[in-house]
Amino acid sequence: MQRWPVLLFLAWACFLFFSGIGLFTSGFLLMRIELTNRSSCSDPLAAPAWVGQGKAPGACWMAQRFPKAVLLIIDALAFEFARFDPAKERPRPYENKLGFLHHLAGSQPRHARLYRFRADPPTTTMQRIKGITTGSLPTFIDVGSNFATYAIKEDNLLSQLVQNGRRVVFMGDDTWDGLFPQKFFRSYFFPSFNVKDLHTVDDGILQHLYGTVDGGDWDLLIAHFLGVDHCGHKHGPDHPEMAKKLTQMNEMLRSLVDHLGNDTLLLVAGDHGMTETGDHGGDSEKEVNAALFVYSKTPLFGAHLPEEPHTIPQVNLVPTLALLLGVPIPYSSLGEVMAELFSGDGETVSAALTQLSAYHINARQVDRFLRSYSLAAQDLSAVQLRRLRELFSAAVEEYERLLARVREGLPASPELEARMGRLLGRFQHYLRAARAVCMESWARFHPLRMVAGCMLIAASCLLCWVASELAVALDFSYRSYLLFPLLWGLAAAALSGLGQLLTREGPDFVLLSSWSAAASQLGFFWHSWSRRPLRAHLASSQPPAASLGLRQRLVFPMGLLAIRCCAMFSDSFVVAEARVVPFLLASLATLLVGRLLWHGRLLAPEVPKPPLGSAASQKESWQLPWLLAALLACLRLSRLFHQCREEIPHCQPSPFLAPLSSLQSTQAKNLFYLLCVASLAGLVYVVRRWLRHCGNLNSSSPLVLFVRWAFPLVAVCIACYWAVTSGMEGTLGKLQELVQVALVGFPWAVYGLASLGLLLVLWKPMTVFVKDSWVSVRPIVTPYQGAPSSQADLLYVIPQIYRRMQESLKDQLERGRRRATVAAYGLGSVYSATLVVVLTLLAFLLLTLHSERMSLSFLLLFLEAFVLLRLHVCITSLTGDAALFVVPWDAVTAWVLAASQFFYATGHQPVFPAIHWNAAFVGFQQGHSSHLVPALLVGANTFAAHILFAVGCPLLLLWPFVCEAPGSRRRKQKKELLEEEEEEEHVMEMRLQESPERFSAALLHLGLKYLFVLGVQLLACVWAAMILRRHLMVWKVFAPKFLFEALGFVVSSICLLLGIFVVMRVDCAVSTWLRQLQAR
């Protein structure tokens, strides 16, 4: 049997997928490291000029300009909405509605000004709020943030204000509550979730706004209106409702300005724009163009009035507002101060000096951030950073020279003013360059990479399909399908590596691996195309009988797979996937049974079935409806364990998800604890029962002993662990230390025992009991001397005498030939027994990581897997095509669907807040020193179902063999070695052993099919994320879904390799054993 080529081929196919995923991810998921550093007033960033002059009270970095500010965020206030063009005769519903802003800007040009406010993509509200408060460019994943909550951990404007004793009052969108928990002095939150609701949030704000403003006990007032955005989502911008909403906003502004004091700065900002359909999230011109309006009752701007409103990036608001309010600029802010707001009403030189000092502080802060960031992460290019640093130091030197000159007290001259202007330009240039560098690496999709990654995954799917077809045909030449493509890939990797070495200094592994993947795929397709004539010849020589049946069996699984893939493109279906997947699986099973009925295979004994007697098929046909009902029941029961997503309004998460310790009533707790222990015991019992049934529990090999003794021990350990964790905190007062030890000790015992078991599997995987009757002339074993004295002795001896006589009689009947018999019990199920042992061990491990009551779900998982396997066997045998070595598509699809179903049924959802973070602390009460262990534990918890089903995937191939020949269960296989000739009777799984070529081809085939089905789902996810990257829900639904699906794929494929590896290890051991047997 070719073992390594099969594994290598599958590993190569996995690598192709991985590189595709990597390439797509690098283009789609914008990543950034969050720094936890915070600015403070004592940071030595302020210019020496200020140190020298002595600070004004309350000043920090710069003198406070405004004691109070009102920040009104009107969600999705696009620039077109805020602009007023009196010349327009027939304005659209969204145009010319905010007339008050125009009136202010026109009548008081030194007090008010309108800007274009450019948002950075992704233009979703949460990311924008992060941007407006932290001044950085948030991406989808800000590494370092705590995934369990959305709270902002980075330094931000609000925390600076709070840190410096200001009172921040908030009203409006409750997203802020999640982002800034406990930060507000006072807050009025209103639900933002219902997009169809235009008025709740706005009316709520209006109720409190004026009162709060008049009350005066605040320093920064933030009001976040949602009506405009919701109106856009519901009706689109071009709708009378939008006109009403904007008019309402206009009135609100008009009356708000009346309430404002002289020392208050008013900022009206849109967090993003909207497209013509009212959506946002992407990076199109309409989405990123928001409006910013600045107003104060004291003069703010210089006399110079620009023709066209300036365009300023959104992050600029942060340093500006921070310095105006007299607090430090948040540490990671990348914004540039808005110079006009610092000009004040002084004469030119002093105004320019103030501006320069603001710029100087700003530049030093950005430089400090870039230094810290480049220490923490490597994603900014070193060359660019060096260039930036040069710009920075040159500008600072010039600034200090200039400052020295001003201190000397030389009179203002046009030359000095020009120098100041130039320096201002240099600071601006530096800050903009710094922003551009960061933006390039954080805030931009790479469409080329996304498309290329998508194509790579699609090509890998195609490759899996083609290769699986080739594997069936049994002319799989590893030389031309594996070796040559690998060489192609290596060559491409070497070439592109060389190219990267020549052009840039750092190698890009993602690009490297994707080049080599693409080249090796090309190699594969090239070789399979060039061998086509040969294959056509081979195919024509084979009878084409089976192909029709196979083609017909393709329709249902592929159709359902297509439906599942289409469902990935709808956010509602992704949200409801926990219900969709069981529905599809139930439909698939029903369709398969229905097809058997339609073809008359259920109740028509006259149809001949070569491998089985009609009695057996009769039995199976009666089993079939019951199995189907059991499967449906399992599917329905699995819904008991579902977690909720926030998108589903009236959803109650399953009570089983909470740990037992959260239960109040002791009685219920005890009851549930017993139930959990019972299900655990049930799992152990069922597995042991099955192994005994197959005869794999008789031998005294270490693995079998492990199964017999350590399985209950592991179960006891888990039960004890549950007992300790679910106990009350205070009740065990004196034993507290003991409890702490137990909390660590029991999980470690489980980990240790399970890994011991896995090692045993690798060392001696055979679970076969060999009864060697080589020496047939044996004395009767009797410990008694002399005549039997009692009834008991007689009972012991007489059967032995009888058996002895029987044996000698049999010998005579065999014409006196001496024959040696080796009876091997459990040889027929040797592969699946080992796999089941591995699965059980893994299940124990994963059970420990879940909350107690999830053990019921794991029991259900095993039951459903068993039912699916039985169903698969029944359907295969009733369909009656003899291709036992080919696992049909319907079985593989059902298996993959079951894996996704149990992802949900173990209490998971593809969103970050739903991850079970507790799993990281099972057995590690004190926390971790590295990130690897918790990542592994949480990953194992999240993808438990993927792991179990992928490892168990070879069972689909093995099970039909195990279930064969129901009559001769006791004696699994009797291998007879005769002296002269060898006569072997192969049954059950030994038929696999008998034809190693076909066995390895079948394993390859199965693996490729599994990868194909997984890959197609992944492809649909990737596609959805790419096409719908402008969708409202992309960062809430599609991107997390893609991430979970991709990770699930990686976990599944690795575990698939593991499962196939275990089977091959068993096969290795079996063939060695057989060889030894023959040598005797």
Next chain:
Amino acid sequence: MKDSEIKRLLSAHIFCVFSIILTTVVPSLFLENFSVLGTHLTWLCICSICVTIVNIILYIIFKPNPSSKRISFAHKVTRFLKCCVYFFISCILFHGIIVLYGAPLIESVLETFLFAVLLSTFTTLQCLCMLGPNIQAWIRVFSKNGAMSIWDNSLQITTMCSIVGAWLGAFPIPLDWDRPWQIWPISCSLGATFGYVAGLIIAPLWIYWNRKKLTYKSR
């Protein structure tokens, strides 16, 4: 002979289709506030009853599978009672299957059950009318070469169309369109009804199209 059979089939089916259309229109004349979506449960009852009555009348008129031997009255009564029991069992079974497929278990039991009744009228009732309470015959009809007359063929088509319609009707439920017909079980029952009507229309056409190919074994 075959053409006349097809005509009879067609007329029967048209009668059925009209009866279903009438159930959506006529009750609003008698009942206030009646609409298929608003008072869905009432419509479900009316539609089930109406289809049942029409089917029985059609069965009495057309006698699709005439048997030669005379049947005693007592036998007829037991047969009728058996049919009723079968129908009830099928309602329960359908209810169970629908719940297993993901319908809510406890809340809206009545809706689910009425939907099961509707599905039974579209499928089981027809089988009972055409084939009688004879499971073997049912299994025979629902296999590839089991149809023995065009009535059997039409039975196959209408039944499958109804069930497929109900199945497809489940797909709009998760969508966030906030339409009144997305509420359980309206989309499914509407799907089943549309499927049934489609089946009634398709069956004669399909049989007419394939009339050359269709050959029936004699019993």
